[in-house]
Amino acid sequence: MTEHKATYSTFETEHRVRxxxxxxxxxxxxxxxxxxxxxxxxxxxxxxxxxxxxxxLERGFGWVVSSVQMNYRRPLNLGDYFxxxxxxxxxxxxxxxxxxxxxxxxxxxxxxxxWFDYAMIDLKTGRGARIPEDVIEHYSV
Numbered sequence: 001m002t003e004h005k006a007t008y009s010t011f012e013t014e015h016r017v018r019x020x021x022x023x024x025x026x027x028x029x030x031x032x033x034x035x036x037x038x039x040x041x042x043x044x045x046x047x048x049x050x051x052x053x054x055x056x057l058e059r060g061f062g063w064v065v066s067s068v069q070m071n072y073r074r075p076l077n078l079g080d081y082f083x084x085x086x087x088x089x090x091x092x093x094x095x096x097x098x099x100x101x102x103x104x105x106x107x108x109x110x111x112x113x114x115w116f117d118y119a120m121i122d123l124k125t126g127r128g129a130r131i132p133e134d135v136i137e138h139y140s141v
Contacts, residue, residue: 010087027075040084
């Protein structure tokens with residue numbers, strides 16, 4: 001298995017905490033941080049990599065999360081603007097590890113950080129698929 005360990009680009013997406021993100025303790029529920037990263041990656045795939053999720057679907061592929069590590073540092077609250085920074089840490093024919101940081105825009109402080117491992121699946125079979133070399137090269141920006 002060839003490991004592509006290089007320095008990859010980091011991209012940033014801005015969002016704002018909505019009322020439906022808030023839990024009983026009056027801050028963002030822990031599950032919403034996963035949604036924030038997934039939404040940012042979806043946008044960044046098209047805007048920065050030029051390879052949207054729809055292009056993968058056209059090829060018969062999809063990305064699924066296989067592992068997640070999240071470190072909660074400090075809360076986000078209703079109305080807070082925040083920045084989701086993501087970038088590929090490593091990629092090979094089986095997995096793409098994406099690291100992320102979510103920062104409160106006003107304070108610049110880290111609210112959550114960690115990583116996601118994404119695996120590629122064949123949409124016809126629902127089984128794991130090798131990440132094509134052209135995709136690995138395309139994502140090496």
